[in-house]
Amino acid sequence: MLWGVTRAISAFAARLGALAPFVPRTVPRAALSAAALLMVALPVAACSTEGGYAFELPEGFPEPRVPEDNPMSEAKVELGRHLFYDTRLSGNQTQSCASCHVQELAFTDGLPRGEGSTGEMHPRGSMSLVNVAYAPTLTWASPVTRRLEDQALTPLFGEEPVELGLANMEDVLFERLRAEPRYQALFEEAFPRDADPFTLGNLTKALASFQRTLISARSPYDRYAAGDEAAISESARRGAEFFFGEVGECFHCHGGFLFSSAVDHMGNVFDQATFQNNGLYDVDGRGAYPPENTGLFEFTGERSDMGKFKPPTLRNIALTAPYMHDGSIETLEGVLEHYAAGGRNVTEGPYVGDGRANPNKSIFVHGFEMDEQLKADLLAFLESLTDEALLEDPRFSDPWIE
Template identity: 40%
Template sequence: MRYGLIGLLLLATAVSGALAGERGAWNWGADAPPIPADNPMSAVKVELGRRLFYDADLSINGTMSCATCHEQHHAFADGNRTHAGALDDPGRRNVPALQNLAWLSPLTWADPRQATLEAQASVSILGEHPVEMAMKGQEAELSRRLGRDPCYRSLFRKAFPQSRGRIDYADVVRALAAFERTLVSRGSAWDRFESGEKDALSSQARQGLTTFRRDCAGCHAGADLTDARFHRIGPVGADPGLAEISASPDDLGRFRTPGLRNVAVTAPYLHDGSAASLADAIAAHGQAVQSADMPPLLAFLESLTDHSFLTNPQFSLPMEACGKPL
């Protein structure tokens, strides 16, 4: 198909308008994230993914949803060192916060292969190391459960018209990923300060920012305060970290740098949850922070809390679906 100059300009305007609409709809701003070609965004898909995120039918015995471990008021972490699975298998690593995932890769503490939200969802739903939601081999049962609900049937049909109403596991994880891409946190005092609102940070927090830039920003860098690389910050413990995947002794005890947005509400810290407080986590890094510098540094870390993100009703447990109360 060939276009004249006017046709090309109109097409470019339409594409630009659609992209701008998506940025606005999902609060992506100017930096739209990469979206898989087989999972384009849509409002109905996000609505479906949000409902699935809070649905315990995604676990073998109906006791665990994604939100069981990812609580909004903890920035979608959960406040525990680790979290047991649906069948009481012990948790292995600290539950990470979920924000700005659309731009993050890799996604987990120590597995660089988990580079997309669609793939990562299966670690929790189908995974066996550790067993979390315990649905390995039960994909057909999951489809059956969801298919009993006429609202789910309607949402899947609208979100995935190419599937002609069929509910399958691949579309479950696509919907979850679409919802997770909307979990955008950019409303902290630090964000406002970086945008030019110089009074957004207290004088103490500004002092702490100076210390942070000097001592911490080498790894906690960029818009989400992570370099997304793997580091060792202390003695190697029982968890091999990245070496479990790479099989390299040099990678023993290496874990991906966590982002620090909303860090004040995501305790405990580190890959094993062994640091009960931010001060403990800083000490675990071997940082020789002077006692006078610690209160300002903690004040800066507190300024990374986005209270609007923690209470945004668009991310909360849905109270209705398909126009009816749940």
């Protein structure tokens, strides 16, 4: 019991320290750990990995954790970028990874739920890949999928639902890739020690390497946090003050440099994979969620985990509508109204029930008074988290467009 309490306190202190460079001026930084401030607030232009690759890290961003068996390299990143945008990575050659992760939409797709290459609908929306290098777990609710290299296998070969639709087509996939002249050089440069670099393991390593470079921290709010008082409006400042305060308690699940409590990086010794129930549903009066979307419960079988999902990053949140794991809230205004109400009361359709009374709901989702001015201030703050440079950065763009 004591170890559990100590671990929880330490993890909270680490999150509080990571929050330091991003809190508004109205929050006294003296209340934050001096050691944590020193750790995260130093400017870092580039950070070299063991393989010699230099991450271009913004101020306040720690070094991402990179698997020992897949050190970063420029060649892998470039190969991964080509693969990410290549429709040959789907069975019927109609979709690529970028079909569900569009750069202009902060690497989401604008749909309530993902649609696979055969038209089959995924039960959940496509999560943003922005800053995915820092994600301790991947997908909305899986506590076990922790490596990008492993996660790539699901959209490539999964059948329930079909995404890219390559089940039983690995040989066909590599026939296609070998036939593309560019890939001969790209695979050889990325994996120079392999007699035959055209392997599934190398393909997923390259995809993972590219995705780890999708780092975003060039928003107006980042400039404000770095000292540019004019970077955001007075309305956005008021919204930030409320966001980081104890009335709304938004920062508990969406704090730190990622604006998410789910974060991992080099030097982090605690498992900060977090999942929360935010009161979207209660279809049986005892906390049940729709059967196709039970969240963490699907993996643990624990009733208390029903409806728990990973808090997504709020960076670029204005671009990633619709919202929630199932895309059931269309606008940011709707999201704010949901949290102000302390959850959602579904009054019609197959999932009728009062999510506000869900017994598994997070203690931080308790509702608050919100007038039109506060709503406008919160919207202004959330919109200030948009990194416009990310949306057209050529490092992340489609290399197949001539």
